[in-house]
Amino acid sequence: MTDFFQNSGLAVKLGGIILKNPVIACSGTFASGLEYNEFYNISILGAVTTKSMSLAPMQGNPPPRICETASGMLNSIGLQNEGIDYFLENELPRMVEAGAAIIVSIFGKDADEFTKIASKIKTYEKEILAVELNLSCPNVEKGGMAFCALPDEINRIVSLTRNILKTGIIAKLSSNFNNIPEAASKAAKGGADAVSIINTIAATAFDINTFKPRLGNITGGLSGPAIKPIALLKVYELAKENIIPVIGMGGIMNWEDAIEFIIAGACAIGIGTANFINPDCGRKIIDGINDYMRRRNINDINILRGIVFKNSGAII
Amino acid sequence: MTDFFQNSGLAVKLGGIILKNPVIACSGTFASGLEYNEFYNISILGAVTTKSMSLAPMQGNPPPRICETASGMLNSIGLQNEGIDYFLENELPRMVEAGAAIIVSIFGKDADEFTKIASKIKTYEKEILAVELNLSCPNVEKGGMAFCALPDEINRIVSLTRNILKTGIIAKLSSNFNNIPEAASKAAKGGADAVSIINTIAATAFDINTFKPRLGNITGGLSGPAIKPIALLKVYELAKENIIPVIGMGGIMNWEDAIEFIIAGACAIGIGTANFINPDCGRKIIDGINDYMRRRNINDINILRGIVFKNSGAII
Amino acid sequence: MKVQKGEIVAARKYSENLYKLEIFSPYICKNARPAQFVNVRCAGFESNDPLLRRPFCIYEIDKKFNVFSILFIVKGKGTAYMANLEKGEILDFVGPLGNGFNIPENKNKFLLLGGGIGVAPLCLIAQNLIENNKTVHFVAGFKDETFYVWERDLIKILRDYRIFSENGAFGEKGLPSEYIYNSLDTFKEYQFLVCGPLEMLKNIQSILRGRKINALALMEEKMACGIGTCMGCVLRIKNKNGDIQYKKICTDGPVFDLMEVCFD
């Protein structure tokens, strides 16, 4: 069902980035994809985004790091990773071997760190489809979400990496500030090909018996179906402005959700938390989109993008 | 179980407002309480907040106005109400008769409208515990959430009503801007006794078969358990600043959730969407808080307020 | 109205998608009137998804055994949950809700027209009308044979009925609205009462409007509370002066004057 011919109407373009289909595995929820390769062939995905890699290895936050909430989950992983060097030497080759279309997510505490990481990636850039700049992690003290409070910083980081790398550049933004369109404009001006929205939403939970936070880090990021309606509005609002291609994510569990983001204006969609619950959801979502298009005789997915604007343009 | 003696450790003080217990019915989810009086005696509640009343009657938004989402619901009611005059003449007397501790929620398109409504309430102020200024409705074009983008406007509206009314004044704020502490400071400076957070979160949903928005108004406000972790963080962050007493709300379904907001720093808590699902939840939540305190030998609920700060103070 | 936990005394599968639950509840059996509904919690222990209750009209009332029933079609997760319930399990519901149907004093003959699951509330209404010595003609239209077993319930209430299905697999092949259109003269003395999908209601409205015949209809809209407090379930009503007003289906209805309903 997912062979090339049937997928041919699924290709999408995000600035200079071309994907064979719009289904992307989200950063931090797919590791480097190799675990999922045991469930299905991850090369069928539009792209695989790695967990966010930092310059030096990061230990992450103290446990507990996970807390389930109603139709959602909090995480406070805190970007635990082995560092960009380890990744490039040990994991990237295996991803290439698995045939994945690779988006490397990177995280720096400041523009300088981003630049350094980008320079390291430079050597491998032919093997990489795009670099995603994680400007929105709610679980780290420095950098992360804070960048989104300072759109000019976003502009700077994007241009600096843009100057170094020939790969696609994606800026991942936070919904924790009410300024996505502004941040997206700055990213676009800096030379980004697309933006990813949304990262997890800052949130928390407490234990009424121990009076302790349920996360070692006190606060965490909310993801999963609970946030879908919020994410969808952010995607809709930004896509309508037509500033930059949007990769929509937040609570997508199945192909219906994926289509909902696309008709709301997303060029491509990211599946995050769903990978934990149904490790084969990537394949199922691609199949589902395919079937939906066939049933409706749609032979190019790009026709669906933002189709709701026609039915809702006037009012907002 | 809910007689006066057992409730006596439940009294809380919000600035000049004293409640016999911290359980408040949220605006817009309890009408004027009379329907719920058939399920239990609403006079046992700490307070009943009316739906938001405007100067002139409002028709509200076109249907559909409700859309269920994962562990949550979207609404785009748009403040349908019969206007403040109708309320004061017809509904208020019946609420008084039912023995409710009354918070009248009001909504104006600008400071002038708020002032006019406050002047009308003046005549009845002895029968009213407090007035809640709805500065955060996501479902109206003018006013509403927009005030929260302009904290100075909040200050002005609060002071104007403060000058007119001797009742308590509560400012209801939005979480759709990342500035609750600032907005709360302005409300405090204007003379508010407390703030209510959070109103619903702006969100949307689309139908993948018709390509239409699922709400007549396109966007709506997300409420219910889905948003609880987000609301809880907003309450925790604001309460820790110790600027003004906080009424916490967002996704509270049962007494455990109520306690969670109180230990996170809320002086009182609001139950909204839960009233739709379990119309007798108000009584059950009061009973549950009572039992919890008895089990733990806590004889004053104020001891619990913000108790998590001790276990989490250092890091944030 | 009350929040109740009633034991399911029977759970029956009528066909692939059609189920009936019978619930023990002296309170409902004593207080409920035709066209009233109950609002059912459709989630497991401490689960918040689905969050909202689902409204279902009361289908049958057995006063002798204090058992009432609901007949329902499986659509999404709420009804899927209900279809899984078994005898001995507990149903959490609020009711009876809505105004119900009050028999118009000045009418003696009634034409009840149901489309699909719209027949459910009409059955209790028919029963009630017959108990009040009214004449009832029952017309039902379906897509296919899903409701095949349901005819056994209907036949216990009355014999004067016609059943149509689009594919002819159940009853006569055809649309009930065509039948109505062709028989308007026969039924001009009848009070029409309609419940069914939107398309059908629109259709009937325009057929009847042409002939200046009145009708009542049971309406549906998404509900949050079911008790008139959320303002969610509104219907656009154009009253005699031509003013558009929002009416709440749960507490102002669910029965409305079909001619006043705005469908656009």
Place this chain on the structure above:
Amino acid sequence: MKVQKGEIVAARKYSENLYKLEIFSPYICKNARPAQFVNVRCAGFESNDPLLRRPFCIYEIDKKFNVFSILFIVKGKGTAYMANLEKGEILDFVGPLGNGFNIPENKNKFLLLGGGIGVAPLCLIAQNLIENNKTVHFVAGFKDETFYVWERDLIKILRDYRIFSENGAFGEKGLPSEYIYNSLDTFKEYQFLVCGPLEMLKNIQSILRGRKINALALMEEKMACGIGTCMGCVLRIKNKNGDIQYKKICTDGPVFDLMEVCFD
């Protein structure tokens, strides 16, 4: 590891809170090793609450009939959902997960100590050890008589066991850790393997540390993925150099060197 839908061939209630589900799965029976676990979806059709899967160790494997089982305590909404499942229904699970337990070559005698539901994975381990001609002494501690029926499962595996309960309602009255403490000399040749509540693990760690005895432990932490991708289930491990490291319970464990676990 695979996402599987297995038919429940038996659902047994051991006591008020303790249940066993037996699931048909040739794949698990063929591939699973002791101390591995499955990650179970605990929500109804299209429901997202509870969202995350719940991890359960494999309790028994019956290769003849291709049936494995899990033994579980009802804690919250996930396990409440599972307790409601019946024979003939389908269990959605991912597995087998985790490294499992590899029998140390150089050890012949094993002391398995389980607290509460911690006995579940130890049963399959005990079985496996015995099949490999090892000597096993099984010690179990409980609060009360919840596990009363479970003894029948244990007795099929071995006879050399001691059962304690805090209130004396099941087995001997007392704490297993006291028993261990008093019998350390008897068991000094034994490889300890412990699974139980945190307090018990801490206790045993400090008892054994005093005597420089080693032990393995099965650890628990909240999990999102169960397959090593979310980095959620980490445990703080102090290795020989004194460095603190985060290890993933799901893919680095669930069996760890108890002496290296940091409890503070």
